[in-house]
Amino acid sequence: MFGIVDDKKLFDSIKNNSETAFKVVYEEYFIKLTQFISKMSHDKDLAEEVVQRTMVKVWEQRDKIVLTTSLKAYLYKVSYNEYLMYLRKKSKFPNIESTVIEAIDEIEDEQDNQILLEKIRLEIDKLPPKCREVFILSKVKGMKYKEIAEEMNISTKTIEIHMTKALKSIREALKK
Incomplete structure (x- = not known):
């Protein structure tokens, strides 16, 4: 979206409680992440729920998160892990x-x-x-x-x- 330097600045703003910066990230990535999870799950509603949990998790843990990759890679990884957690809980x-x-x-x-x-x-x-x-x-x-x-x-x-x-x-x- 913005590049690594801009992503870090954007995420630093989120860490400083900027709801505007979070909204920018949310609007940029929500649909992309939903499509990513939907391809694996074949369930759009589930994908939206997983991505919503991802975004909530990022906001709630913003002060603890240290970006070592791009913001995009981080968000994809978190949403993917949330999907895996769903599968583990569902699995018989x-x-x-x-x-x-x-x-x-x-x-x-x-x-x-x-x-x-x-x-x-x-x-x-x-x-x-x-x-x-x-x-x-x-x-x-x-x-x-x-x-x-x-x-x-x-x-x-x-x-x-x-x-x-x-x-x-x-x-x-x-x-x-």
Whole structure:
């Protein structure tokens, strides 16, 4: 938006309780961050809620925040982490996803996040069609195994096998 020097000045103004500076950041980034989260969640309302929580968190913790990257990268990282927190709370199988989530948590900047997300997307695209469909229905749409089994007209055991295969494939890709 403004560049690193201007971002730091803008953020310094926010740290000094400037609601005007915060409003500038909010108006500049709210839609962009919502689109970013919406691409992952496929849920615009959820994305807006996550970004709203991000902005509230930034305002409430403004005096504790030290920018080590650009303001843009910081906001994307915070909103992404808020989305991950939502997924963790929602997840019925946190242990299955822990390897993927831990790997994502270790990433330090936006560029690495994008590389990691692209790696995950590519790995999902490489999955066999039924396996990919099961994974997307479970992890993206949040359906239960029983619901997926009924929709696809296959057993829940087959769903479990597809999910195990998908998660194993993604974990192995993240280790590379």
